[in-house]
Amino acid sequence: MLRNNVTNMNISGAIGDILTANEVNWVQTVLEKNPGLFDAFTDPEHNDLAKTMWHGEFPGKILSGLAQTYLLNNDPKTKEVGDQIVARLKEAQQEDGYLGPWAEAVRFNKDVLSDPENNWGKWDTWGQYHCIYGLCRWYQITGNKDALEVASRALDCIYNYFIAGGNTFASQNWAECNFSISHAFALMYEQTGKQEYLEAAEYIVNEEWKIPYRDFYTKTMLACDWLTGVEKNLAFYEMGQPRWEGLHTLETLAVLYRVTGKEVYGNAMESLWWGIIEHDRHNTGSFGTGEGANGDPYGDGSETCNIVAWTSFTIDYLKMSKNSYVADELELSFYNASLGTLLENDREFTYMNLSSGTREPALIVLEGHSFEGGRDMSCCQANGNRGITQIAEWALxxxxxxxxxxxxxxxxxxxxxxxxxxxxxxxxxxxxxxxxxxxxxxxxxxxxxxxxxxxxxxxxxxxxxxxxxxxxxxxxxxxxxxxxxxxxxxxxxxxIDMQLHFWMTETGTAKVSAYYGPLLLAFQNNESLRPTTKFTISELKNAVMKDEDDCLAAFTCKTNTGKDVTLMDYYSAGKDGSSFVTWLSSFRELETISFDKEGTPIWNNK
Structure with a gap:
């Protein structure tokens, strides 16, 4: 098993400039500009804040990103913000260890139990999972003992209510989200050695995943039951619950394999990862269409949170497999899908990251997630910094x-x-x-x-x-x-051989994605260049690099009608809100490569 012993990346160059700008403009100002971030946690019984079902996730997502950001350059200002978040969570934590924004009468599954026919529940243990994960990682990186103490008390509270108290996690509904606490149990077992944490993690994976619950999206009773899906050789999109949130509880498999050596966990992790690569990984390196898997690698658009979860899942699989191709996939995701979530002001992130189209700020699209004193808050804005700094978790x-x-x-x-x-x-x-x-x-x-x-x-x-x-x-x-x-x-x-390579669509109208090394190339639409503009493979291969300061890489090439066009890296093409295209209309000049786990990757067609 691989481990991350990095203490400082000292990152510089073009990527360092991008990540440092986000660190200064977002990370180091987030508390100042969102003074009400902890209000619902501090007084869950007496606040009238407008809260989404996932309100409890915001501090944890931010702290998780802060931990990785601190690894980039060990900036003391970033450490100060992280320590402040830990202190505020410690101050807000209830006497019994509860670390969420919900009143006693409705916390965990109590709202559902009071009216099971009409109440869909909320994402309580999901929100606390993100807080516990962020606290645990902050402790590991900085040694802040308060972070570990707060995380342990929160997890003990959850254990006492659900495991010792005889309540099922599935009874909260939204099980694909709330099951994620299994990952926290597994990680905290690894950190503390508490046997009950390991037992809780295995219980959720082996028992709770099978329990049916009321699914909001299908309005039916369903069970996630991912292990049974693996036994039936199903891909993730074919299983009971294929939404992106499930990837966080699926991360438990890697930790359980690491600490128990049980092959069932390692085999499941491998099957799930390769199934997603075959059916649901897009040309940007993102996962899923919209907010989940649907078996269409050509689907247009993945939520920022999809990308973060997919990258985290892939990091776990890399540590388990030691397969260099898995790291290739992480690099593809980082330079395209992850960086592509960051907009031009180096502060705001997008909600939906499209293969072709425009990027809109999560602060606008998801404005309904925000609240008084937390107007920056949305799932994707809180999570975006974690996405672009995940390189700190797999670089070395x-x-x-x-x-x-x-x-x-x-x-x-x-x-x-x-x-x-x-x-x-x-x-x-x-x-x-x-x-x-x-x-x-x-x-x-x-x-x-x-x-x-x-x-x-x-x-x-x-x-x-x-x-x-x-x-x-x-x-x-x-x-x-x-x-x-x-x-x-x-x-x-x-x-490193940086020649261009391609991904040719398998069926329908011939379209191709062009890559320079790990960079997906795109062109910006204008009056003379439309999404239907055609390119020949031979002209794409003859593309000439341009010296552009505001791009990671840019090339000049010609369309099939002889027009000059600039192809640039995906991140740069859409960061200013311009409309862009990555699936280029073309001709079938290359034989299509079909997916083969042991063969040439479909995006390495030459």
Missing amino acids: LTDSDGLYLNYYGASDIKTATASGNTVSLRQETEYPKYGDVKITVTPAESEEFSLKLRIPAWAENTAVSVNGEACQGVQAGQYYEIRRTWNPGDVITLQ
């Missing part, structure tokens, strides 16, 4: 044998080997604009370990050298392992 991972480098980009990442030896990997590069990467390895003490470099599946002709000596046997789609005694100042150089 550790196992008992060494390090796995997954993220390429200007940075100076600090981590530790399994022995506890601190190591710095300083990257000098303009990746993903260019493929040249220089990595200087600086261990605190010379040590023999393996450094595994991710060679992307699309980068067939990548070259690697160590201290000027060329390495042999570099293969795309695998980790390239360099095992040696590493000394301060050792230098690795990579020339």
Whole structure:
């Protein structure tokens, strides 16, 4: 199993500029501009705030993003905000440990029990899951002991009411959301060693997932029953409940596999992940159409929260599988779907991230989520920063044998080997604009370990050298392992093959998505360029890079009628609200690649 020992990415370059701007404009101002964020938590019995069913999630989502943001550059201002959130949650926590915004008479499942025919319930344990997750991660990264104490007391309150008290989590309804507390139980078992937490996590996965509940969307009784779906070899979209929220409780499988070694959990995780890749991963790297899986990888649009949950689920699977292609998928999601949620002002996030169209701020589309003293609050605005900073969770991972480098980009990442030896990997590069990467390895003490470099599946002709000596046997789609005694100042150089590659639609009108390395390319609509504008593959292959300062990468190419057009990276194409297109009308000049788990990825057609 891989673990994240990173303490500071020291991220810089173009990506560092983007993430730092969001840190300054959103993260470090969120409490100042939303002074009522904790009001419903502090006095759940006597407040008349307009609350959505998921009101309790907002502080936790923000703190989860703050924890990752702090790993980017260890900015003390960000730590101050995170510590303030912990202090406010500690102050607001009720005597019995309850950490939500709901009055005693309606907390947990009590509103449903009082009127089961007419009351759909709410997302109480869902909201507390996000708070507990954020508190746990903040403790792990900063050592803030109050965070762990608040998280433990909240989880004990939930355990006492549901497990010890004989109430089912499914009785709250919205089980695809409320079951997510299983992930908190599993993670907190790993952190504290409390056996009852492990037992609760396994109980939810093995028993509660099977319990039918009243589903709001279908107006029927259904059971999530994902493990049975795996046994029947179903894809996620074919199962009882395919909404995006379910991915958070499904993350429990990875933790349970890690702590128990039971193959049923690992096999389920693998089956679910590959099923989503085959049927529901879009060209941007996002998951699902709208707010869930429907079996259509060409569906247009995924909610920002979908992307965050999918990335988190994929990080878990990467740590379990050690499969470099999973890291390729994380890179695809980061540069396109995740960055694409951030708008031009570096503060606001979008609700729905389309493959083609325009991006609208969540603050406008989801304005109904907000409340007095929390006008910035919506599910996607609170979650967006977590999405764009999730690279801190997969950039550089550790196992008992060494390090796995997954993220390429200007940075100076600090981590530790399994022995506890601190190591710095300083990257000098303009990746993903260019493929040249220089990595200087600086261990605190010379040590023999393996450094595994991710060679992307699309980068067939990548070259690697160590201290000027060329390495042999570099293969795309695998980790390239360099095992040696590493000394301060050792230098690795990579020339990553950045040639264009494509995803050709399988049926219907011929359309193609073009990729430069991990970057999905798009053009902006105008009076002379319409979504129906056609391109030939040969002209796309002849695209010439432009020197554009406001893009991660941009190219000039011609349409099939000879018009000049600028193709730019997906993030840059839509951040200012411009209408854009990523599925380019084309001709069937390439043979379609069908999904094959062991074969060439469908987006690596050349």
